[in-house]
Amino acid sequence: KAGVTQTPRYLIKTRGQQVTLSCSPISGHRSVSWYQQTPGQGLQFLFEYFSETQRNKGNFPGRFSGRQFSNSRSEMNVSTLELGDSALYLCASSSAPDRTYEQYFGPGTRLTVT
């Protein structure tokens, strides 16, 4: 069974631009969560989607948004990029929302904002 895939793996953007990251969960998994990981803040929860609905949201500004498609693939978008948005963005999938403890992480997208 293929694991969680994320594209692109690396991305360089400039301040003010917007970016879209993609995540394909493990086949059969319908819950997708997004995290931001930085050396200073650790792993922080962004949002969780299940059946195309956002179930939970972390404490991030409205510039961070996401969506999930009917095939469970998910995208997250960051608008008006700031230097502080440079981070590793991780996507994790699980079979159902109440099984979020058994999350399988993708390799991440390394975003650098210059």
Add this chain to the structure above:
Amino acid sequence: GQNIDQPTEMTATEGAIVQINCTYQTSGFNGLFWYQQHAGEAPTFLSYNVLDGLEEKGRFSSFLSRSKGYSYLLLKELQMKDSASYLCAENAGKSTFGDGTTLTVKP
């Protein structure tokens, strides 16, 4: 991470036993889990505790005390490949991760 406390760094010797502690706030608690993350890689699931007590999985064990808001991860017969960051995370509707404990295993 907010509400989760774990030591920043630990060092241990190959073949030894190490215990990584984690404390969390108990409101809205649904479970406590541990992840391992090697440098430059994504976290991988290690264990999950929802009831009090010890869960053993090979060389790794995890303990939970809900009344004390306390958990620990026990690693036995340490190997060099166990050098990694160990993340404690609380499941309270949404996952809240600690900042991780960087474990260095020395020969």
